Amino acid sequence: MDFKATPPMKFRGPILQLSDYLGAVPSPPVKVYWEYKVQEPWEMEGNDTVGDCTCACIAHMIMLATAHTGTMVVPTTTEVLAIYSAITGYVPRDPSTDNGANIADVLNYWQQTGMTVGGVIHKIVAWAEIDQTNQTEVEQALWLFGGVDLGIEVYQSMMDQFNASEAWDNPSGSDLGGHSVPIFGYGSEGCTCVTWGALQQMGWPCFQQICNQAFCVITQDWINQLSGKTYSGFNLTQLQADLAALAQ
Secondary structure, three states: OOOOOOOOOOOOOOOOEOHHHHOOOOOOOOOEEHHHHOOOOOOOOOOOOOOOHHHHHHHHHHHHHHHHHOOOOOOOHHHHHHHHHHHHOOOOOOHHHOOOOOHHHHHHHHHHOOEEEOOEEEOOOEEEEOOOOOHHHHHHHHHHHOOEEEEEEEEHHHHHHHHOOOOEOOOOOOEEEEEEEEEEEEOOOEEEEEEOOEEEEEEHHHHHHHEEEEEEEEOHHHHHHHHOOOOOOOOHHHHHHHHHHHHO
């Protein structure tokens, strides 16, 4: 697997906080498991040899959203590497240009330009940072919008557990570097992410130890087709306006 340190962020605006837009959103349910709609494999999307985990993450989020709201769209490795190249300057087969990406840069590009899959451009409506130390806020974002984009640190014990098909727990050993994964489900014991083409469980204590960033991403398809309406108490209009102002 390929790990890269997070490079300096290119996105020049302040990062908007999801909590500023939640308002009177009701408490999340005890458990959510949106991932059930997608049948494995989830596709590696080049992340076995290239440090494109941030872009593989949004490809998996496109798979999840489209599986729930229509016909599932599966980005190809070539399409994922194309957006990675556009954001970072990566040149295929030139390792010196494979330096990873900052999650905020990837989300900003996804909103402003989009990822082209099968000739169709897929964009998000908005994105905002979540307080990853607040489990309720993480659960609210996942419940409302289908998934949460995480920035985590990977330790050797986690690689050993992944290879043994075990849940991530008590991370220890060498720090192998930064990684980006989406989470699509949660329950009382922990949450479910997608990494390296497979579902991976992690306990909430592990989540708090390894997670250093969390972002909510919002698609219009999810809001319109899955819920049939915008969520009461969530100020999407203001979030979009604030993001548009930052982009100027």
